[in-house]
Amino acid sequence: MTQPVTEAAVRGHLDAQARPPGSLGRIEDLAVRLALISQSLTPRAERLSLLVFAGDHGLTQDRVSAYPAEITQAMVVTLLAGRASANAFARAVGAEVRVVDAGVDAELAPHPALIDAKVARGTRNAAREPAMSRAEVELALARGAELAVAAIDRGADILALGEMGIGNSASAALLMHRLAPAPIQDCVGVGAGHDAAGLAHKLAILTRASERSDATDPLEVLRQFGGLEIAMMAGAIHGAADRRTPVIVDGFICTAAALAAMRLRPEVGEVCLFAHRSAEAGHDRMLKAMAAEPLLDLGLRLGEGTGALLAAPLVRAAAALLADVASLDDVLAGRL
């Protein structure tokens, strides 16, 4: 590539196609993003790999989740068996699924779809002490980057990120609070499910956690409040950016990982495609703090990468638009 691909060049290419200029709205914007990321007018977007990062959270000791911590392991097993919601969506849209053990608090049996990248058996309880050591958070970031690069080297044109980890909406809320930044009460939502009392308790625990450290440096914030799967997703975004490969970011927790990734390395925002606005209370505000406009708004609040998978066909359509459409000049001249 001698000449860089500029936004003006991509818009010019799209505007010359046989339709009213701009009439495909955000799909055209997405096509521009893909062309700029790949520095190509024919970006590839066929092969999609979903990486579901799993980890446990010491915060669950203080009952920040309505679900027991053991569900993390049970859902990892379900994902590996191909029986979780994300697997159903992956089959529907055509995606490979890999589950990354970033820090599940259990010994997991080997499986062809399981990548063992375990840094520790869960984080420590961030309400009482730093969630990770400096070595742990750095290892999680590095392994995430390696895994993204490995997936791209295996042939993935696009990565989708997802997560599984009971308690991780609490960790993500703390990251948002400190990195967006935003008042803690604006960052806390029901996660996998809470009644009013459960939500109030979660807020109280997270308020206590936030009072324990005044960190604002992104690496230190990740160390104090993050999760192993969240840090590893942030690393994966760094790895994808190094390879100029688009990353579809799922919901609240995954967006918190993208927020950390961007606070560590602002330029990686270029490769992040935000899939959806979730039903989790703080997500819309976090997206706005990142100037991110998500593609979908479907009231999702599951995780596992389900929203990222649903957005993937839009990314593929945007890539197809760049490649395959006649120019208006060719249409009017009968050159088809």
Add this chain to the structure above:
Amino acid sequence: MTQPVTEAAVRGHLDAQARPPGSLGRIEDLAVRLALISQSLTPRAERLSLLVFAGDHGLTQDRVSAYPAEITQAMVVTLLAGRASANAFARAVGAEVRVVDAGVDAELAPHPALIDAKVARGTRNAAREPAMSRAEVELALARGAELAVAAIDRGADILALGEMGIGNSASAALLMHRLAPAPIQDCVGVGAGHDAAGLAHKLAILTRASERSDATDPLEVLRQFGGLEIAMMAGAIHGAADRRTPVIVDGFICTAAALAAMRLRPEVGEVCLFAHRSAEAGHDRMLKAMAAEPLLDLGLRLGEGTGALLAAPLVRAAAALLADVASLDDVLAGRL
């Protein structure tokens, strides 16, 4: 099928799956719709057929469009050559494309993807006289129903509807005005593109058209103001409803066809899945008048079925969710 499939039964099935109840938001609602339409907990949604209905409009004689009427034929040829935007999206999502000549004002050469259902070479100018005869509108409705049934008999699990017809946003605005109903100025938008003067002219012509007839009977409104491709899409919705097959409705013009179809036969609303909220001015209001909640909001304003194709993967994901996900009981008991 001895017992009818009820919404309660489908919700119960979904709620028992291994995720927090309701956490897939509108995808769960879509799964319920699919199950109720098909009366099955395992609806098929793999094979997607896009029918693009094309027709010309006498209203173009009064310059309601910024584009010349000849573009209809040119874009039909482009669609048949596989080089239009809808073809690119169809390849990206995996859909068959068929172009239906409902009323193009030209003789079209035979093509394997072209269905000749021509009722007339365009409509008459609805600003001055009824767009169609009673026989024409009835023939268009009947042929649309036949074509939908034929596509389903060829194997389509889902139909997507799209259109191509210079001037058809003007016709659709008149249908909305009379059938939503809504003041004509709330129904008129820029269509394929207009500056302020063009939009004012379009409104003036459509105001004159609306003053020519006070019809409110849906068949008479279609006859007075409709297009051949719009009437045929309405018929296709009737045909799909007869076969209990979901129809993905594209943007403003297609929604006007669905409005007509529903005013003629209210029960057919059950099979209509509204793909997106378009950038055309009246679309949001028309959708609200039909109590329709579209799946996507991407600023599209092209037609050709492009928005319907982009929504199709969401429909497939909803079907996959019903079929393929473990129950929480099975997960907790280790039965995977």
